[in-house]
Amino acid sequence: MTSEELLNKVRKIEIKTRGLSKNIFAGEYHSQFKGRGMAFSEVREYQPGDDVRSIDWNVTARLNRPYIKVFEEERELTVMLLVDVSGSRNFGTLSQYKRDMMAEVAATLAFSTIENNDKVGVIFFSDKVEKFIPAKKGKTHVLHIIRELLTFEPTSSRTNLTGALQYFANAQKRRCTAFLISDFQDSQFLQTAKTGRKTELEKAWMIAANKHDLQAIQIYDKRETELPDVGLLKLKDAETGERIWVDTSEKQVRDAYAKAWRLGQQTLQELFTKTNTDHVSIRTDEDYVRGLKTLFRQ
Secondary structure: OOOHHHHHHHHHHHHHHHHHHHHHHHHHHHHOOOOOOEEEEEEEEEEOOOOHHEHHHHHHHHHOOOOOEEEEEOOOEEEOOOOOOOOOHOOOOOOOOOOHHHHHHHHHHHHHHHHOOOOEEEEEOOOOEEEEEEEEEEHHHHHHHHHHHHHHOOOOOOHHHHHHOOOOOOOOHOOOOEEEEOOOOOOOHHHHHHHOOOOHHHHHHHHHHHHOEEEEEEEEEEEHHHOOOOEEEEEEEEOOOOOEEEEEHHHHHHHHHHHHHHHHHHHHHHHHHOOOEEEEEEOOOOHHHHHHHHHHOO
16 A cells, blocks of 8 residues: 555545544543543532532531532543454455454544543554554544554464453553454454353453443454355465365355354353443444444443
């Protein structure tokens, strides 16, 4: 991709996602992802109906009449985007690749953040943390993030969600809102989950979710849910490089493929339920605007 092509693509995404942020998501973002902390503002004289738990006993004793502490919400918010850059994102059979939709979703969230005068940062991960962009404010910062979303090439093709969440929980000290954007094709997690034991991912997710407000956005393609009946196909695992021949004309093969997808989704749903995580799944040929609005309203 030449620098001119990159600038044009950045500009197109900026126009589309910034418009969505202003016109569609402004109200949902402001109401749902407002600052969670409370900061001390002032003391004032007690009035009937005030919560007695807010009484400032030191001031009350000094002035010989009841005073209460008044708190106000800390409005400024930090948003972190955890973006999966593993090999499986380079897949798409309908309108676009998963990586392109991930980039647009992340850009929309980033613009929603700065439109509300909040800070946004990004963690790119595969089976390791590939790049960390600290949270900042401003349009220039968001455009830098979009360029990275479009051009960043990881050094590894595999996925390790556990490591990404552990890094995030350790690196982000102050409470923030985080969006984990991935296809959730973590083979190690899915294999371990079959045993019924508590997985390392579940432990890491619980720690991160207790420290921060964590949301999950799954991006997937229709052909990951079912195989078409088109005869012999040579398939390649984008993360391991393994290649196999599959006879899609066999109904038993197609049924087994669809069943494996459903079991994987069930495993993910159980993880989200256990960790009390709001989440949404968006297919590459669907309108992600509807999916994000659903997530915002959860």
